């Protein structure tokens with residue numbers, strides 16, 4: 001059995017080495033390192049894959065979120081609602097732009113933002129909602145879209161962890177994550193489901209006017225060379241990353257299938273355990289692409305399990321150990337802890353097991369036996 005990795009990018013690379021090496025060599029010999037033709041090709045391929053009108057590449061997933069908020073022309077003091085249980089990038093950019101982050105609690109089983117909590121948090125100052133498709137599971141888009149429409153709010157999907165997931169509406173219509181709201185954002189950080197070999201990100205929208213605005217914002221606010229109409233940023237996806245991503249996009253569905261198989265196997269081997277809650281998955285099997293495979297450990301022994309697994313050379317992680325409302329940078333003294341009952345519990349219970357497209361059956365069996373052994 002090969003050593004177990006949290007994410008096995010080396011093994012994944014060896015499978016596609018020839019294609020990737022050729023694609024990179026093409027960029028080297030063209031020396032079109034910035035805005036080369038491959039950036040456009042990848043953009044077009046991603047538009048087709050997502051079935052969205054506009055993909056705007058940028059430098060990383062955090063920039064993508066910031067650029068989305070800048071493109072929507074939000075003003076200091078405007079309130080933006082997002083989840084208390086997510087990676088900090090989401091709330092960071094809200095605060096950076098002097099908007100007011102409003103953090104709400106999540107669902108204890110899907111870990112995703114709760115529409116009822118969102119509705120309770122809406123005030124006359126609320127301008128936008130940012131759901132995160134956390135761990136690769138689609139957030140409850142239909143109720144969220146209804147709320148956004150009813151209260152005239154922008155909906156920004158943080159799809160950094162959900163690339164390739166599909167949401168099914170109650171009328172049977174289906175849509176890829178990142179394409180349902182006003183604008184969607186993603187990250188191509190190497191360990192994400194669609195990962196580059198460095199940093200990268202993108203925005204998605206079906207709104208022509210917004211797409212035009214965003215293309216200016218990513219490029220110093222320029223719509224005509226050296227005419228700066230708005231304050232922008234410099235945020236580009238470079239050609240080398242686009243070349244890698246263009247190859248890997250072809251395999252994204254395959255990678256996600258492999259992740260789902262691994263998740264199913266984990267859940268079978270750990271099912272009905274008194275101390276473990278395996279990830280909830282809706283009957284629609286496309287709604288979760290398992291960026292992480294995250295258990296809840298219900299007997300208070302999560303940290304002991306973590307050290308036990310590490311001793312056995314099984315890497316695992318705690319995403320995330322501190323609720324955002326308790327982080328020093330975002331601490332809100334007016335918040336009451338009862339508002340965040342679920343997140344406060346999850347940070348002590350969650351543990352993510354190794355999850356990637358190269359996990360073998362043997363490795364999964366070794367990991368689950370170790371987990372079960374620990375509780376004996």
Ligand SMILES: *Cc1c(COP(=O)(O)O)cnc(C)c1O
Nearest residue numbers: 060061062087089160161187189
């Ligand atoms: C990874 C991630 C980001 C940030 O992406 P970077 O490319 O690292 O800037 C934002 N939001 C979520 C939910 C993420 O998982």
